[in-house]
Structure formats: C-alpha cells, structure tokens
Amino acid sequence: MHANVQGLRSKINEINLCLESRRDIGVFGVTEHWCESGEIQFFNPVGFCLRSSFERSLKKGGGSALFVRDDILSEPFREANDVSIESICEISAINVLNHNLVICCLYRPPATSNFEAFIGCVDRLLSILCRRNQMVVLMGDLNIHFESNDNLAYIANRKRFVDLLDGYGLHVTLTEITRKPTGNQPGNPSCLDVMFTNFDPYWYRPLVSDVSFSDHHAIELILFKSLPRPSLTSLWYRRSKPENLMSLRKQLYFASWFPVYQAKSLELASSAFLDIFFAHLDAACPWVEGRFRSAAPGLRVVFSKDMLDLRNKYQGFRDMAASTRNEDLNVIANDSRRSYRRALASFRREFYDEKIKTSSNKAKASWDVVNMELNRKTRAHILNGDLNAQEFSKAFSENFELYSAPEASDEFSSMLGCAPGLQCSFVLSSVTVEDVYSTMLSLKNTNGSDFFGLNTKMLKAVADTICEPLTYLINRCFSDGCFPSSLKISVISPIPKKGNTRACSDFRPISKLPLFVKIIESLVLKQLNEFLEKESIIHPQQFGFCKGKSTVTAAASLIIKALQALEDRQCASLRLYDLSKAFDLVPHNLLMLKMAHYGFGLTALSFFESFLRGWRQVVVFNGKLSSEVDLPCGVKQGSILGPCCFLLFINDLLHQSQEVGDLFLFADDITALVHAPNEAILEERIGAWE
Numbered sequence: 001m002h003a004n005v006q007g008l009r010s011k012i013n014e015i016n017l018c019l020e021s022r023r024d025i026g027v028f029g030v031t032e033h034w035c036e037s038g039e040i041q042f043f044n045p046v047g048f049c050l051r052s053s054f055e056r057s058l059k060k061g062g063g064s065a066l067f068v069r070d071d072i073l074s075e076p077f078r079e080a081n082d083v084s085i086e087s088i089c090e091i092s093a094i095n096v097l098n099h100n101l102v103i104c105c106l107y108r109p110p111a112t113s114n115f116e117a118f119i120g121c122v123d124r125l126l127s128i129l130c131r132r133n134q135m136v137v138l139m140g141d142l143n144i145h146f147e148s149n150d151n152l153a154y155i156a157n158r159k160r161f162v163d164l165l166d167g168y169g170l171h172v173t174l175t176e177i178t179r180k181p182t183g184n185q186p187g188n189p190s191c192l193d194v195m196f197t198n199f200d201p202y203w204y205r206p207l208v209s210d211v212s213f214s215d216h217h218a219i220e221l222i223l224f225k226s227l228p229r230p231s232l233t234s235l236w237y238r239r240s241k242p243e244n245l246m247s248l249r250k251q252l253y254f255a256s257w258f259p260v261y262q263a264k265s266l267e268l269a270s271s272a273f274l275d276i277f278f279a280h281l282d283a284a285c286p287w288v289e290g291r292f293r294s295a296a297p298g299l300r301v302v303f304s305k306d307m308l309d310l311r312n313k314y315q316g317f318r319d320m321a322a323s324t325r326n327e328d329l330n331v332i333a334n335d336s337r338r339s340y341r342r343a344l345a346s347f348r349r350e351f352y353d354e355k356i357k358t359s360s361n362k363a364k365a366s367w368d369v370v371n372m373e374l375n376r377k378t379r380a381h382i383l384n385g386d387l388n389a390q391e392f393s394k395a396f397s398e399n400f401e402l403y404s405a406p407e408a409s410d411e412f413s414s415m416l417g418c419a420p421g422l423q424c425s426f427v428l429s430s431v432t433v434e435d436v437y438s439t440m441l442s443l444k445n446t447n448g449s450d451f452f453g454l455n456t457k458m459l460k461a462v463a464d465t466i467c468e469p470l471t472y473l474i475n476r477c478f479s480d481g482c483f484p485s486s487l488k489i490s491v492i493s494p495i496p497k498k499g500n501t502r503a504c505s506d507f508r509p510i511s512k513l514p515l516f517v518k519i520i521e522s523l524v525l526k527q528l529n530e531f532l533e534k535e536s537i538i539h540p541q542q543f544g545f546c547k548g549k550s551t552v553t554a555a556a557s558l559i560i561k562a563l564q565a566l567e568d569r570q571c572a573s574l575r576l577y578d579l580s581k582a583f584d585l586v587p588h589n590l591l592m593l594k595m596a597h598y599g600f601g602l603t604a605l606s607f608f609e610s611f612l613r614g615w616r617q618v619v620v621f622n623g624k625l626s627s628e629v630d631l632p633c634g635v636k637q638g639s640i641l642g643p644c645c646f647l648l649f650i651n652d653l654l655h656q657s658q659e660v661g662d663l664f665l666f667a668d669d670i671t672a673l674v675h676a677p678n679e680a681i682l683e684e685r686i687g688a689w690e
Contacts, residue, residue: 001025001209002105002139004193004216008033008043008065013344014213016046017303017311024222028067029092029105031141040065042373052076052092054084054107064092064107064140073097079128080104088114089121102129106140115157119164126168136170137221138196146175147191170196173206178217180322193219212311212318212340235623238285238453245461248284252465255280260469266476270484273473277466278452285458307347310340387504392494393619393626395504400632405587412590419652422599426531428478428607431523436474437467439522443515450514451489451618459515474520481606485614487517489628490636492619511617511638521640524607528644537598538647539654544667545643554666558673561662565675571682575672575689582668583646584634588612591635591649598648611641643667661685
C-alpha cells in the first residue's frame, strides 16, 4: 500500500486505526511524511518496522518512507540513496530478502520541480535495478497527471515517464482517480499516485482504497505470489496446564526421597534428587512440540467500535462535501475530522493509563508504553534463516579457545595489597525449610524455561512438596563446600543489539541458568550481601549492583567531584573505559585469591570455586540447540551471584588509583577523573594512571 499522508507525526493514530483492520498489508509506503532527519523512526505504525526513508535537510515537508511488517524479511536498498535528490526525486527503497524483489517509494513535488532532473533520477535508479535483474514495484506520489487528456504539458510529461519505464519492462498497474478536491479546494479530480511493476498482470490485483487521514486515496497492489516469511521453527516445551501441575503435585507428595538422604556424597545426593524430581515431571508434564509465534504480542492499542464509527462519520461528510462542493458540508466535515482526531488521541491516552493502573508491575507497564511509542520491537524469536545455534555457539566461545589462566605475579599481590584485607572468616550458614520455601516463591514469574524445561510456574506449584529434600541438599552444599556438577548447564539465548541482525556479532549472549541454581544463588547472595555490607568491603565508588546506588548516583558523584576540582582551580580530564568481555574472562584462580584476601573461609572458598568451575553451555536459537561447550573462566552475567563475584574481582582497582584521581565504577564501566594544579602534572598523572 502507498499513501500520501501529509504529516505522519500528526496522523499516526489515524494510520494505526486504518491498518488495524488491514493485517494483509505487508509493506506500507508513505510520501510527504514531513519528518526531519532521525525523527521518523519514532512514528512507525504499530506492527511495522521502518526499513528505508528519505528526509529533507534543506526544506521542510516532503520525504518518503517504507514500513514493513515485523515478520517479513527485508533490508534497505541503500543504492537508492545515492540517486535521490531533495525536492526533485525523493526515494526510499527496500530489498525483500529471498524473493529477488525491490520495492521503491518515490515522491516528486508538484509541477514547480525540475522534471528533467526527476526523469534523470528515475533513469539512474532503473538502470541499477536492471543490472540486478530483479522484480520491481515502483510506487508513490509523482505529481504526474495520469488522468489528463486535454493538457498538452501533462500529456507530454506522462508519455515521457511511461516510455522510460516501459523501456525497462515496467508497466502501470492502474490510473484511477486518487485525489478529489474537497470544499473550496481548486482543481479537478486527478490521478497523482501510481504503481508500476514488471510482475505479470495475473500475479497481482491493483486497487484504490479510501483512507481517512489524507485527501489522497491509497493505492494497493495485492500480490497473489506471497512475500517470503521465515518458516516457523518447531520448539519443545513441557505441558503445564492446571491438570498437569495437579498431577505433578500428587506424584511428588507421595514420592520417596530416601535416596537423597542416604547418599554418601553430594554428587550422588543431587543426582538422586534430580532423578526423582524429573521422573515425576516427565510423567506429569511431558515434552510437547509447538511452534514459535512470529513476534511477541507486546502492547497493542485495540481501538473500539466507537472510533470506527467516528471515522466512518467523518468519511461520509467528507465525500458529500467533495461531490457537492457545498461549503456548509465542508465545514461539517472539517469539524467532524477534528472531533475524530481528538477522540483518537484521548482514547490512546486512556488505553495506556488503564494498562498501567491495572498492571501488577507498573514500572514494566510504563516501559511497555514507552517502548511501543519509541517503536522498540520485542521478538519471540529472531527472523534470520542464515544463522543457526551452532554458529552462535562457535562465535560466543571464541574468547575461551585460546584462554589460559594467568598466574598470580608479585605485581598482582602488590596491587591486591592496596585493598584492606580482613582476618574474619565468611562462612555459609545452614538454611531452614522456611528460607528455601520463601525463596522459591520469590522467584520472578517468567514464561521462559531452563535447560530441563522447568519454569517458575511449575516450580512454585510444587514448592511445598520438594522444599524439605531441597533444603537438605543445599545445606550439604554449604557444609561440604561443593556445588553439584549436574546443575552446571546454562542455556544461552542470542539477543539482538541495535541495528542489523545479519551476523553473530550483532547479538549478545544472555545466560539462563537452571531454577534450582537460582534458588541456591539467592540464599548464598543474601548471606554474602550481609557480610559485605557489615565489613564495608565494596568500595563506595562502585555504583553497579549495589543497593541504593544507580547510574544517577554515579553521575551525581562525578559532577560533584568535577565541580570541586574546577572550584579549586585545577585542570581536570575525564577518561572513559569499557572492559571488553570483562565478565566472561574473569580468571577463577585470581578471584579465589581476592576472596581469600577479603576474609572468605576455606569452606566458603571451596564452595565458590566449585560453583564457578566446570560449567557447560548450549545455545538455543529458533528452537534448535547447539552442542555443549566447556567454560574455563568467567562469571555468569545471567546468574544471581555473578555480578557480586565480579565486584569482588575488580574492587582493588579502586584502591590503587587514589593518588592520581577519582574512579567511578558501574560494574565494568570505568570513569576516571584525573585532576592536577597544571596541565604538565595532569599529563603525568594521566600517564601514570594509564
């Protein structure tokens, strides 16, 4: 579909309502969006992504853009940008992947623009497309009167343009009236919006459709040969309907846990616990095959019937005013449209307000609204057929292939000595059944499952039936200073960064650990935080993962220190550092030495060393699992204990820099404020720091 919107910013609500009932539209091209550079990305129609756009830099108005449904594979056709000329021929274009199809949206301003230059732009564009030997759909508002049979200038321009496209094998799809003057507007009905294509006529059906948000009608091309969408990938999940959970509760209630209590070692006890639990889980909640959704539903404004009635009322008055040229009807039509647009904006605000008020997590609901308005997409899975789980596994494990654990040098010992050590001993205390039960119930509710197919909904449904043997198992972990190897398996999900998602480097790995691991981590973290706060081990200039601190408090502290340096008439320099792969490459042997320095007892050290070592990971992507990979180093970013372990590892860095300046850390993001009486000393201190 193409539509001349004449101001996308002010009409996005009307466009959303129009497209709400047109789920068959896969590509939506607009002209005269009137957005400035970088602004149009905030006004995407719901369910669409901006793929290509042209915005003016010298004049206001104009412009073209192409929006594509989230589930259609496409990319910008960037060669069109080199052809475009502002106020002459403004082109946006996309390449529909795996289909050999290019869709172009063009805007040519009215007759005052240079027609010769416009023809030259189109000629260069088509020559590029001709060399690529692709199917083409060319659409837009060209301000060439295809309806005129009496104006010689119009006829000449139309013939020249049609002959040019005919030379490249393109033909016009239809020449129906797309614009009718309303009220006291001058002129006659005209055909300014057109589509050209090289598809055979039996592949498509063209039509003109009435839209309420512009005085131009929209033009459509319905392709009988559908655009490619990624094939739905199967996935496996555990059935967890109420009857399944009830069956699981009954089985676990009567289960015998004696093998857990009678086991001679922690490994045997943990294996017995998992064997019993998963045997009943497999019986009550079997694995079933399903399919991915094409996209996560997210937040979507569902317009009411009243909004549709208001739109139809406005369209009725507008059509009567256009056909009769009656000034009174034109006034009524304008008033009706203003009422319609006000009602749309009010309905949208009230819809968002109600979503936030009725949500159990108001902060998340508020961010859902913000993300929707800013067009931040959330996918249920990544629509990319060129990548697979094994490729991601190889890319994410490249850091570990050449890794060798560094030795503790004299320099390391000297640097660690800058941080105050402790003689007291941190020990892991035993926990009660009540502690374990409350921890299980406090886990965040999520729909995702761990490596074993277990999710929080299932776990909470049976928490009271397994908390006693689980408590025994956890206390044995603490007393033996060991962590079960059978639980050391994490699932990595590739999450796209901003921009393209064509390569593995465009994704970041996010770990998902078994739920039983999260329970143990939560209980350990509670004791560890109490110890760290009581002994004031974490440096006050560390603002990441610390209670009561945030990026706001970090920025405030930095500003205060910088202003103080300026008031003291000192020269100051700000140095910003980002430690690449900092969490992934933490050496376990050096972390153990630092924990011992901070007062960790032998049993606690043994537990943490066992917890950190011997992990395996698999990557899941579009329902497929990679092979397992061993992890020789690092702390898990998706774990509960991982951030705290990293803070302990980097903590001594803050104690080493006190003589040359002030450090401000937010986990692995380092900001150094170096100041000195003059520039010469400042350069010396910067050199000493770096």
